[in-house]
Amino acid sequence: NYLTYCIYALGLMLLFVALTGLGFQYLWPESLIWHEKSQAIIIPLTLAAAVAINRSFLALKSQALNLDKLGFILFALCILIGFVNFIAPYSLGIKLGIGLLFPACLFVIFTGFYLWKRGYKPARYYLISWAAVVIGAFLMGLNKAGALPMNMITDNALIFGAVAQLVLLSYALADKVNQLKADKEQIQRHALAEQKHAADKLQLALTKAEEANQ
Numbered sequence: 001n002y003l004t005y006c007i008y009a010l011g012l013m014l015l016f017v018a019l020t021g022l023g024f025q026y027l028w029p030e031s032l033i034w035h036e037k038s039q040a041i042i043i044p045l046t047l048a049a050a051v052a053i054n055r056s057f058l059a060l061k062s063q064a065l066n067l068d069k070l071g072f073i074l075f076a077l078c079i080l081i082g083f084v085n086f087i088a089p090y091s092l093g094i095k096l097g098i099g100l101l102f103p104a105c106l107f108v109i110f111t112g113f114y115l116w117k118r119g120y121k122p123a124r125y126y127l128i129s130w131a132a133v134v135i136g137a138f139l140m141g142l143n144k145a146g147a148l149p150m151n152m153i154t155d156n157a158l159i160f161g162a163v164a165q166l167v168l169l170s171y172a173l174a175d176k177v178n179q180l181k182a183d184k185e186q187i188q189r190h191a192l193a194e195q196k197h198a199a200d201k202l203q204l205a206l207t208k209a210e211e212a213n214q
Contacts, residue, residue, distance in 0.1 A: 004052045005169060011046030012162050018042060040085040040093030047097075047104040048078035053169070054108045057176065058115050058123060067111050074107055105134070122179060125172030129165040136161020 017023035018038040028034050051074050054060070060068035078100055085093035112127035139157035142148040153160070 002173065004049055004056060005173060008046060008049035008053055009166055011042055011049050012166070015039070015042045015046055016159060016162070036090050037085060037093065040088070040090055040097050041082055043094075043097035044078045044082040044085065044100055047100050048075050048082065050108055051075040051078060051104060054111055054126075057126060057172065058111055058120070060111065063115055063118075063120060064111065067114070071107060071111070074104060078104065105130070109134070122172060122176040125168055125175055129168035129172060132164035132168060133158070133161045136164075 014023065017027060018035075023038065024035045028038075051071055055068055055071045055075070058064075060071055081093075081096045081100065085096065088096070109127065109130050112123045112130060116123040116127055136157040136159070139148065139154055139161075143150060143154035143157065148154045
């Protein structure tokens, strides 16, 4: 979980510096080819990391196997398009990358909501974290369409939403770790109780056997 979380956070950071031009200005000023293709490559690979977090964090393999299979297909498609975009023209690559945004976002939000409704507690922070990104993207879209005034908040709404998501995801990961610890402790307590019960029954049986022999 933490590895995919770090990869996803790195992908978001690279995407933002690429979109704002800071990447070309400070990180890769000598690489015109990478500057041209960076967005088309980073978008699908970041989405792949998001889907990977979804599958591992929500434990889809045990909680919803069919959704896990769908997630694997989506993950593989994101990886494939990410590498294809190394050689594909930018105009095609960026369309392929953006084309993955809707199904990938729909998948991670739907699975989070589905498991939350089923009572899977770790899904709560996860779903709220993605809501922050969606709200940020919605505000930025309204800003670009002229429906909202241009200011520091609306211009950077997506960045604020992504930062909020990363913070909430860190809480979600910590919450899941605590839940796993609590479950483990409960299993251990149950096992110890069963062991003590079995030992008491054995002792009682031995006591009765001794009394019978006397």
